[in-house]
Amino acid sequence: MSAAARAMARADELAGCSERAGEITRRYGTPELVAARELLEAWMLEAGLRTRVDRAGNLIGTLGAGERPAVVIGSHFDTVVDAGRYDGNLGILLGIGCAEELAGADPAHDLTVVAFCDEEGTRFPTAYFGSRAFLGAPLPDGALTDAEGATLAAGIDIAGNAAAEPGSGLPANAVAYLEAHIEQGPVLEAEGHPLGIVTAITGGAKLTVTLTGTAGHAGTVPMGLRRDAFSAAAEIALAVERLARDDGEAVATVGEVAVAPGAANVIPGRAAISIDLRHPDDERRGRLLGRVREIVADVAARRDVEAAVDVVHDERSVVCDPALGERMRRAARSIGLDPPSLASGAGHDAVVLSDHVPVAMLFVRCAGGISHNPAESVTEDDVAAALAVLTAVVRSAE
Amino acid sequence: MSAAARAMARADELAGCSERAGEITRRYGTPELVAARELLEAWMLEAGLRTRVDRAGNLIGTLGAGERPAVVIGSHFDTVVDAGRYDGNLGILLGIGCAEELAGADPAHDLTVVAFCDEEGTRFPTAYFGSRAFLGAPLPDGALTDAEGATLAAGIDIAGNAAAEPGSGLPANAVAYLEAHIEQGPVLEAEGHPLGIVTAITGGAKLTVTLTGTAGHAGTVPMGLRRDAFSAAAEIALAVERLARDDGEAVATVGEVAVAPGAANVIPGRAAISIDLRHPDDERRGRLLGRVREIVADVAARRDVEAAVDVVHDERSVVCDPALGERMRRAARSIGLDPPSLASGAGHDAVVLSDHVPVAMLFVRCAGGISHNPAESVTEDDVAAALAVLTAVVRSAE
Numbered sequence: 001m002s003a004a005a006r007a008m009a010r011a012d013e014l015a016g017c018s019e020r021a022g023e024i025t026r027r028y029g030t031p032e033l034v035a036a037r038e039l040l041e042a043w044m045l046e047a048g049l050r051t052r053v054d055r056a057g058n059l060i061g062t063l064g065a066g067e068r069p070a071v072v073i074g075s076h077f078d079t080v081v082d083a084g085r086y087d088g089n090l091g092i093l094l095g096i097g098c099a100e101e102l103a104g105a106d107p108a109h110d111l112t113v114v115a116f117c118d119e120e121g122t123r124f125p126t127a128y129f130g131s132r133a134f135l136g137a138p139l140p141d142g143a144l145t146d147a148e149g150a151t152l153a154a155g156i157d158i159a160g161n162a163a164a165e166p167g168s169g170l171p172a173n174a175v176a177y178l179e180a181h182i183e184q185g186p187v188l189e190a191e192g193h194p195l196g197i198v199t200a201i202t203g204g205a206k207l208t209v210t211l212t213g214t215a216g217h218a219g220t221v222p223m224g225l226r227r228d229a230f231s232a233a234a235e236i237a238l239a240v241e242r243l244a245r246d247d248g249e250a251v252a253t254v255g256e257v258a259v260a261p262g263a264a265n266v267i268p269g270r271a272a273i274s275i276d277l278r279h280p281d282d283e284r285r286g287r288l289l290g291r292v293r294e295i296v297a298d299v300a301a302r303r304d305v306e307a308a309v310d311v312v313h314d315e316r317s318v319v320c321d322p323a324l325g326e327r328m329r330r331a332a333r334s335i336g337l338d339p340p341s342l343a344s345g346a347g348h349d350a351v352v353l354s355d356h357v358p359v360a361m362l363f364v365r366c367a368g369g370i371s372h373n374p375a376e377s378v379t380e381d382d383v384a385a386a387l388a389v390l391t392a393v394v395r396s397a398e
Numbered sequence: 399m400s401a402a403a404r405a406m407a408r409a410d411e412l413a414g415c416s417e418r419a420g421e422i423t424r425r426y427g428t429p430e431l432v433a434a435r436e437l438l439e440a441w442m443l444e445a446g447l448r449t450r451v452d453r454a455g456n457l458i459g460t461l462g463a464g465e466r467p468a469v470v471i472g473s474h475f476d477t478v479v480d481a482g483r484y485d486g487n488l489g490i491l492l493g494i495g496c497a498e499e500l501a502g503a504d505p506a507h508d509l510t511v512v513a514f515c516d517e518e519g520t521r522f523p524t525a526y527f528g529s530r531a532f533l534g535a536p537l538p539d540g541a542l543t544d545a546e547g548a549t550l551a552a553g554i555d556i557a558g559n560a561a562a563e564p565g566s567g568l569p570a571n572a573v574a575y576l577e578a579h580i581e582q583g584p585v586l587e588a589e590g591h592p593l594g595i596v597t598a599i600t601g602g603a604k605l606t607v608t609l610t611g612t613a614g615h616a617g618t619v620p621m622g623l624r625r626d627a628f629s630a631a632a633e634i635a636l637a638v639e640r641l642a643r644d645d646g647e648a649v650a651t652v653g654e655v656a657v658a659p660g661a662a663n664v665i666p667g668r669a670a671i672s673i674d675l676r677h678p679d680d681e682r683r684g685r686l687l688g689r690v691r692e693i694v695a696d697v698a699a700r701r702d703v704e705a706a707v708d709v710v711h712d713e714r715s716v717v718c719d720p721a722l723g724e725r726m727r728r729a730a731r732s733i734g735l736d737p738p739s740l741a742s743g744a745g746h747d748a749v750v751l752s753d754h755v756p757v758a759m760l761f762v763r764c765a766g767g768i769s770h771n772p773a774e775s776v777t778e779d780d781v782a783a784a785l786a787v788l789t790a791v792v793r794s795a796e
Contacts, residue, residue: 184617185619186619206662206663216583216768217583217770218649218676219602219649219674219676219742219744220582220583220743220744221584221743221767222583225584230653230655231636233632234636234652238632241629251619251620252621253665254629254632254666255616255659255660255661255665256657256662257669259653262653263653264604264651264653265653265674266653266770267651268653271655276616276617278616344617345615346615346618369614369615369619370614372664
């Protein structure tokens with residue numbers, strides 16, 4: 001069995017570690033998360049990696065004695081609810097595949113494979129909990145609770161290793177962090193490329209816009225006397241969509257919509273929408289954010305409704321290391337590929353690592369651009385190509 | 399105490415009959431509904447009306463021996479959840495006030511005051527249950543249930559009078575049904591009129607429009623490759639709003655909005671909106687409905703999403719009797735008023751009565767156009783004017 005076929009089979013086996021039968025749901029601090037990690041650890045050991053689990057629950061496997069510069073390859077093994085089998089997991093399995101490919105060879109680099117225990121933040125209100133803890137950050141407040149009221153502390157009791165030494169798991173000799181990940185978008189498929197080189201991980205802002213008008217009877221208030229909060233929200237949503245479309249590189253999404261009172265025969269007195277706005281260029285994103293505020297103010301004034309804009313978060317973009325990208329590109333060319341450059345619209349553990357080590361990301365084509373969904377799909381050929389690229393970077397000095 | 403002041407005080411007293419402390423909630427088939435009816439019956443008896451309760455639970459009071467043409471005055475005493483104190487109730491109290499004003503007089507008409515037990519349909523999935531039953535329609539299926547699973551049959555056991563004769567409660571000599579009601583809209587207040595003469599009760603259609611696109615990651619799917627179901631819904635909502643505004647007489651409302659999956663970082667794959675569309679002219683409403691279908695088809699085609707339009711109901715308009723309206727107008731002029739004509743955007747028991755007897759409706763100015771809300775408010779002067787108009791119509795032959 002090829003290393004790529006093995007990675008595919010292992011992704012299938014990991015998919016069996018799920019909190020709910022018939023789907024893939026593996027949140028932090030659950031026995032199923034630990035079961036998945038135990039599978040990963042067994043495969044790491046088979047591949048000759050020395051393993052340990054840190055205080056948060058990240059699994060770290062190392063190859064080499066620390067005398068050569070180290071390449072770190074990683075991703076996460078927690079999932080969203082009703083997830084696909086490749087998001088996160090594939091990046092770890094390709095790291096393990098790398099170790100297998102390098103068995104008996106004399107690579108230019110040491111290799112650390114890291115499996116992050118919580119990237120999605122599906123259960124607790126944390127962001128990049130696993131990778132932050134890997135870098136030695138203090139664990140978040142254990143009193144944080146999930147939707148059922150269970151504490152993060154109880155989750156750490158299940159998933160973490162209390163006996164582990166504190167401190168950063170990043171090797172002192174680390175020169176690169178590589179993360180391979182399904183694209184989660186349709187570009188590679190549309191353009192016919194198995195792989196893509198990520199130039200930047202797009203920063204993004206999340207806003208909540210709340211409009212307050214006047215509720216009223218749908219039959220008795222003439223159109224000219226209305227202060228319809230939902231109409232204002234709809235107008236803002238469409239203007240923001242146009243703004244992103246006109247920019248060409250930005251994406252903007254209204255994914256949450258709430259209307260009150262929410263009855264068919266009542267004019268909405270209140271509406272709230274989320275706006276997710278991303279742009280790989282921080283300065284241009286900042287300007288777009290300013291335009292969104294202007295749009296909201298303009299629509300609110302014209303419709304005589306009150307508007308509040310709450311910026312829930314606004315994260316900078318991370319530029320991937322161009323030299324690492326070039327090394328991956330050369331490796332890809334050596335197997336006959338010409339991977340395009342593209343930005344990652346989604347966040348990844350590489351964002352956190354980028355503060356400490358040069359990072360690069362390799363995108364793997366996925367069917368229909370679908371992710372966070374049981375329909376996630378990749379081909380064995382594309383996985384083999386990704387493995388060849390990663391292995392070449394670890395193997396060669398340059 | 400004037401009859402108008404008494405009506406105001408009685409509305410306050412009725413407001414105490416509520417299923418929940420601190421608000422006014424009085425649904426069909428509850429002990430509180432029966433308690434309110436008992437108050438109404440006591441006041442009817444004081445006013446010299448002979449009373450009875452029918453099988454559904456309507457309260458009927460009559461004055462006169464059946465030798466003169468009868469005017470029926472009525473409205474409903476059930477409420478929505480967290481209601482105001484005047485919607486429905488005021489119309490009944492004005493009928494009782496009429497009987498008091500006519501005490502010892504020799505009016506040209508007999509008077510029947512009817513208090514309908516269920517107009518709002520707040521609890522059971524019925525429409526105009528009280529007035530339909532008053533006219534002798536068979537009671538709805540007793541197996542109908544409320545949100546908690548209680549049956550309509552059990553509600554009828556509490557509120558209805560099983561010993562009552564079946565058949566219509568409408569007097570054989572009825573020549574008019576008059577319903578006074580708060581406007582539930584802002585027009586009279588805006589134009590400075592205490593009263594308005596209703597020309598028609600506007601028919602209305604309720605539609606549900608469901609859009610199906612493709613859910614996707616908010617960061618990874620370029621704007622040009624999206625099939626965003628909510629954007630399509632927002633565009634339809636705004637186009638329908640414009641359609642009603644341009645018509646001048648129509649009103650259109652999107653009051654219910656649902657988006658799936660409903661996460662800030664996921665492009666909506668599905669969106670559903672309600673459209674409430676009303677126009678006093680049935681033919682023009684029909685044409686507008688056709689335009690709404692065209693708008694939906696056009697937006698769906700342009701955005702490459704699937705659209706389904708479900709017409710939940712479509713009710714004809716009821717034209718009020720012009721001669722009765724003129725009699726009310728003359729009575730209003732005799733007390734120095736010049737009531738404007740306006741359509742009722744809300745439905746009323748008069749819709750059901752209109753199949754059997756000429757109907758007219760008198761609107762009473764309400765503060766801010768607010769209804770279905772504890773803030774419902776009318777002035778004693780306006781109530782006195784409405785009482786004078788109704789009384790004049792019952793008193794005089796022409």
